[in-house]
Amino acid sequence: MAIATERLKYLRKSRRGDGSGRAFRGKQHRFAYASLLRKVHSLARKRGVQVVEVNPQDTSTIGMLKYAPQLSLSKDVAAAYVIGRRALGFRERLPKGYGKLLRDEAFLAYAQRFYQTRAEELREQKKVTRDRPRKNRLSRELKRVHGALFLLSSLQGPPGSQREVTDGRNFLGAHPWRVLRAGLFLPLLRSTVPRDLSPLKALLHRGAWEGWKGSLGPPPGGGPECANVHST
Known part of the structure; x- marks a missing residue:
């Protein structure tokens, strides 16, 4: 144990x-996270449990x-x-569907356009707001948007090792998991931390995002009004 x-x-x-x-x-x-963690480790050692x-x-x-x-x-x-x-020593391999998605120029262009548009909106909002806390929030969000654009553009860098390791690096010279998070969560699921992640299942296995192409509407798989990524 x-x-x-x-x-x-x-x-x-x-x-x-x-x-x-x-x-x-x-x-x-x-x-006090560090203090709590020390107590957990101490109690585990006393009971002979490896940490x-x-x-x-x-x-x-x-x-x-x-x-x-x-x-x-x-x-x-x-x-x-x-x-x-x-x-346990397992490495996290990138699912084939996600690998396909990262090589899909249309998907990457879609995500980049989303963030470019969002950056323009945030800059305009900063110009007109006088509320300091709100302006600070807009600045932080704009910084995150620029970070997402940087991640998406990193796929155009020199290829790295093709071994998809646990830390998420060395896929086409980028951090594939972070690129996927930037490209999927806000542009497609409309949330930085989505509650419902089930629509990603079709993407994970097949790299199919047809239900979102050319649309800024609701994500697929969420009811009769949503697009269906399984249809081709």
């Missing part, structure tokens, strides 16, 4: 003006993109699943 944990020293804290709310920020700042710490890089992203839709798991359970697999 063993316990697998991420090798984290601290959790990212929310800040005033980011829309998280004062009560939530207070609870988050009082949460394995793993690299935390992209565990949540891989869980949401791969195992949440594939095994119908929540995003948190999916991330824990990745942590457990990593502790």
